Amino acid sequence: MSGRYPVHIVGAGPGDPELMTVKSVRLLQEADVVVYAGSLLSPEVLALLRPETERYDSAVMVLEDIVDVMVRAASSGRRVVRLASGDPGLFGALGEMARPLIEAGLEVEVVPGVSSFLAAAAALGRELTVPEVSQTVVLTRAEGRTPMPPTERLAELARHQATLALFLSANLAKQVQADLLAAYPPDTPVAVVYRASWPDERIVIVSGALADLAALIRGAGITKTALIFVGRFLTAEGTRSRLYDAAFSHGYRQASKEPA
Secondary structure (H helix, E strand, O other): OOOOOOEEEEEOEOOOHHHOOHHHHHHHHHOOEEEEOOOOOOHHHHOOOOOOOEEEEHHHOOHHHHHHHHHHHHHOOOOEEEEEOEOOOOOOOHHHHHHHHHHOOOOEEEEOOOOHHHHHHHHHOOOOOOOOOOOOEEEEEOOOOOOOOHHHOHHHHHHHOOEEEEEOOHHHHHHHHHHHOOOOOOOOEEEEEEOOOOOOOEEEEEEEEHHHHHHHHHHHOOOOOEEEEEOHHHOOOOOOOHHHOOOOOEOOEOOOOOOO
């Protein structure tokens, strides 16, 4: 391992370069070789690279080619970054990317990033966990070419009626709507955020009804790069949090009045 740098698998965040971590920016600016998901990354993020940095767009590569580039570069002592959109741990193919690098004797370091679902929630100006409305967030996707485990299909997850954030599902809106209506009421609020934090970000639907989801997405012409949110958190105010209530004591503050 002497003379070799770790291969860094870096989360690029949702799109806005100012939402990248300080560590992510530093690693990008130091990198000799960067393999990036070209169809999912903002040009503003790639503008952080030095002009002499070798760049490989993984959108036109298969896994074996990606790994070969990284192994050869890292083995020769060059600084290598695999730049993933959002956070590498969420739908980022992290395991299949890291495993062959480790098998090749390379050290791998994962650097987290801000996920697009958090940027989309910020764009909506909504808290995903509203007291006494929803305290659970389910991050999932519709079943497409990659099958879902039977207990994680949307019709099953919908039974919880928790806050739901769907990745990779805009092109399956009709299926999503049918699966969720198995448990959610037809008037359940929904919202769709397209390209959260990008210059062309759009909030297409705010508190639209689940029963109209497929028609609204089709009408907006959205087929990818969007998050679908479902749940009462979109419209409900909930109750006041106890944490900041004057009648609530905790390890750092004593209650200053009796409970109501």
